[in-house]
Amino acid sequence: MNASTVNEAQKVRLLGLDREALGRQCVEWGQKPFRARQLMRWVHQRGVADFDAMTDLAQDFRRVLAERACIEAPAVLADHESADGTRKWLLDVGAGNAVEMVFIPEADRGTLCVSTQAGCAVNCLFCSTGKQGFARNLRADEIVAQVWHAKRSLEQANDARQQSRDSRQQNADARQQNADARVVTNVVFMGMGEPLQNYAATLTALRLLLDDHAYGLSRRRVTVSTSGVVPMIDRLREDCPVALAVSLHAPGDPLRDRLVPLNRKHPLAELMAACRRYLERAPRDFITFEYVMLDGVNDSDAHAEALLACVRDVPCKFNLIPFNPFPNSGLRRSPDQRIRAFARRLVDAGIVTTVRRTRGDDIDAACGQLAGEVQDRTRLREREQRVRFLEKTH
Ligand code: SAH
Numbered sequence: 081m082n083a084s085t086v087n088e089a090q091k092v093r094l095l096g097l098d099r100e101a102l103g104r105q106c107v108e109w110g111q112k113p114f115r116a117r118q119l120m121r122w123v124h125q126r127g128v129a130d131f132d133a134m135t136d137l138a139q140d141f142r143r144v145l146a147e148r149a150c151i152e153a154p155a156v157l158a159d160h161e162s163a164d165g166t167r168k169w170l171l172d173v174g175a176g177n178a179v180e181m182v183f184i185p186e187a188d189r190g191t192l193c194v195s196t197q198a199g200c201a202v203n204c205l206f207c208s209t210g211k212q213g214f215a216r217n218l219r220a221d222e223i224v225a226q227v228w229h230a231k232r233s234l235e236q237a238n239d240a241r242q243q244s245r246d247s248r249q250q251n252a253d254a255r256q257q258n259a260d261a262r263v264v265t266n267v268v269f270m271g272m273g274e275p276l277q278n279y280a281a282t283l284t285a286l287r288l289l290l291d292d293h294a295y296g297l298s299r300r301r302v303t304v305s306t307s308g309v310v311p312m313i314d315r316l317r318e319d320c321p322v323a324l325a326v327s328l329h330a331p332g333d334p335l336r337d338r339l340v341p342l343n344r345k346h347p348l349a350e351l352m353a354a355c356r357r358y359l360e361r362a363p364r365d366f367i368t369f370e371y372v373m374l375d376g377v378n379d380s381d382a383h384a385e386a387l388l389a390c391v392r393d394v395p396c397k398f399n400l401i402p403f404n405p406f407p408n409s410g411l412r413r414s415p416d417q418r419i420r421a422f423a424r425r426l427v428d429a430g431i432v433t434t435v436r437r438t439r440g441d442d443i444d445a446a447c448g449q450l451a452g453e454v455q456d457r458t459r460l461r462e463r464e465q466r467v468r469f470l471e472k473t474h
């Protein structure tokens with residue numbers, strides 16, 4: 081072994097470095113800082129993991145990279161596509177912990193939902209991630225690796241589809257081909273974990289998502305969803321304002337204290353004030369409020385009225401999420417009719433309101449079902465078996 085070779089664990093994980101950090105690293109390796117931009121394009125835009133293939137980098141530099149750096153995504157434990165095109169990956173983040181990410185194709189966009197923690201410490205009453213407890217924060221490279229991996233896999237799948245189409249019909253309709261192409265145009269931090277309780281890693285990931293030499297997404301196409309970590313909402317506003325979704329779920333403190341325990345620390349009045357401050361710098365002129373619809377808990381007309389009063393001073397849209405049940409939650413989804421009536425109240429008050437469609441039902445890919453598995457290998461195995469079973473059924 082070369083004397084300057086470092087062992088695998090000491091290698092610099094390139095997926096976790098934003099442009100500034102990579103520039104510093106390049107200088108440390110005796111390179112000009114602008115090499116970072118070249119390297120980023122190879123890694124993030126072309127999805128290349130083999131340093132030898134990076135032909136416009138000097139051979140010496142490639143050798144240093146091979147010895148000192150790595151481009152590695154967590155191992156994929158399962159990869160499933162639903163009948164509606166939704167795709168879900170289960171990723172092994174070590175020590176028996178797994179996290180999930182989901183890609184949701186729509187006519188005009190492709191949204192990737194990423195995880196930021198294995199488990200979550202907020203422990204919302206209605207959330208299966210929360211019920212598993214908190215294992216650990218994901219590192220920046222583990223968050224970015226989700227986008228990196230999804231982009232590569234989707235491109236491979238697009239190529240395969242294209243080839244099979246070409247072999248079937250020579251003159252395929254080009255427009256149809258584009259409509260079928262599955263591309264990540266939007267990223268939402270709505271998978272497992274509370275992104276603003278893993279701030280540093282989330283920030284690095286956001287910077288790479290926005291960087292023109294990496295994923296080049298606009299701020300409006302990247303959304304952080306938070307249960308309301310007020311001081312970190314202010315930090316994000318300063319450091320990297322992207323679209324913000326706030327998980328509200330209740331119109332008053334007593335109920336929200338029960339549903340989202342973090343509310344005891346940062347009550348609604350403070351949260352609403354932070355939302356107003358955020359809007360001064362946000363790329364969109366509204367906050368998206370998410371509201372999970374729980375039968376008999378937060379879904380009455382009186383709750384809707386109280387909600388209107390609560391958000392009175394915050395320009396916003398509402399996204400009503402029908403509760404996705406999980407075993408032993410002790411909660412039920414509101415009936416469709418109730419959800420419609422609740423939405424109607426908000427719409428009548430002039431608030432744009434959508435009801436989230438459940439996607440990927442057949443592969444448990446919906447919100448709050450991104451359970452992953454945390455520190456429990458037995459359940460992980462059971463789940464894999466179940467996933468395999470599902471695979472056979474469609
Ligand atoms: N921790 C962040 C982001 C991850 S949760 C947050 O709470 O905002 C993403 C969204 O899924 C949140 O709005 C959350 O409230 C919602 N959610 C969690 N469990 C759910 C369930 N069982 N059914 C429906 N929505 C759920």
Ligand code: SF4
Pocket residue numbers: 200201202203204207208209210211271272273274307327
């Ligand atoms: Fe954590 Fe969000 Fe789940 Fe609450 S809803 S426990 S904040 S992941």
